[in-house]
Amino acid sequence: MKKKIVILAGGYSKEREISLNSGKEVYKSIKNKYRCYLIDPKGDLNQVLKKIKPDIVFNALHGRYGEDGYIQSILENEKIKYTHSGVLSSFLAMDKYLSKKIFKENNILTPASFKHTFSNNINHKKLLSKANIMKFPIVLKPINEGSSVGVYITNKKNFFKNLNKLRSFNEILIEKYIPGREIQSAVLGNKKLGAIELIPKRKFYDYKAKYDKKANTTHIMPADLSKENYNKVNKIALKAHKLLNCRGVTRSDFRFYKNKFYLLELNTQPGMTSLSLVPEIAKYNKIEFNQLIEFLIKDASTSK
Numbered sequence: 001m002k003k004k005i006v007i008l009a010g011g012y013s014k015e016r017e018i019s020l021n022s023g024k025e026v027y028k029s030i031k032n033k034y035r036c037y038l039i040d041p042k043g044d045l046n047q048v049l050k051k052i053k054p055d056i057v058f059n060a061l062h063g064r065y066g067e068d069g070y071i072q073s074i075l076e077n078e079k080i081k082y083t084h085s086g087v088l089s090s091f092l093a094m095d096k097y098l099s100k101k102i103f104k105e106n107n108i109l110t111p112a113s114f115k116h117t118f119s120n121n122i123n124h125k126k127l128l129s130k131a132n133i134m135k136f137p138i139v140l141k142p143i144n145e146g147s148s149v150g151v152y153i154t155n156k157k158n159f160f161k162n163l164n165k166l167r168s169f170n171e172i173l174i175e176k177y178i179p180g181r182e183i184q185s186a187v188l189g190n191k192k193l194g195a196i197e198l199i200p201k202r203k204f205y206d207y208k209a210k211y212d213k214k215a216n217t218t219h220i221m222p223a224d225l226s227k228e229n230y231n232k233v234n235k236i237a238l239k240a241h242k243l244l245n246c247r248g249v250t251r252s253d254f255r256f257y258k259n260k261f262y263l264l265e266l267n268t269q270p271g272m273t274s275l276s277l278v279p280e281i282a283k284y285n286k287i288e289f290n291q292l293i294e295f296l297i298k299d300a301s302t303s304k
């Protein structure tokens, strides 16, 4: 009897569309091997799980509720094995403020930043002088979003204008801008998988540069680094993966400047379309998309 697999894709986050694509690709890849159910977890997921009684859940969700420990805690409760990281690892990785704190305390370089909480009486002068210390341009970003949603690189003149665009997020990070290159490194099953370089034609690696083919972002696999630096960035990604006690696959995003790697964040639910970065990195290592998905399914578990 074939095993039953529920693939969760879609959901409520701002990365819904990307997740639907990831889910479809995963479905295509395993539909003949397992009894597959592609489910958009809107409404009562518990009800759906009780009805289907899956052996394993493949989590193809991205962003809020899918990548932040929420869905993981439901699956823990139901004692259903699921792919990728567990509750706490997901929660920590999704929160850039907390994860950067952990990185820093463990000697992983990450751009200087501080948390800004919106209130009705912002002291503009004080805030500007705090931001000034990091030297403009600086980066404004939500603490727990993904896909570059809400990321602004701003000069001093437009600082408050751009800051206001993020009001709905309640809390944001104000971060030092690191010029240089965009390098991302993947870890699969507690092993270094490799690093890719992205060269966007746009101002930075924003939503369009990530997902719109017309944006023509150049992918260089493997990243064009010296052997030493290539090993170094993969080593940092593995260290971050282990520090947060992650599982399955993760992708860490770096800036590379003046021979130093700055870790921006670690993603516990990286994109899984056939055009996504982790599958591209895996492919270079002769791990085909189907094998990657199969690895994650075999790796699925609940916390012990």
Ligand SMILES: Nc1ncnc2c1ncn2[C@@H]1O[C@H](COP(=O)(O)OP(=O)(O)O)[C@@H](O)[C@H]1O
Residues within 6 Å of the ligand: 111, 139, 141, 145, 146, 147, 148, 149, 151, 175, 176, 177, 178, 179, 182, 204, 205, 206, 253, 255, 264, 265
């Ligand atoms: N401190 C920074 N310096 C330079 N570029 C940055 C910085 N922070 C973010 N970026 C740019 O924005 C992109 C998205 O930021 P990231 O922190 O990875 O958030 P997300 O979770 O949205 O991917 C990065 O890949 C990079 O191109």
Ligand SMILES: [Mg+2]
Residues within 6 Å of the ligand: 147, 148, 253, 264, 265
């Ligand atoms: Mg990122």
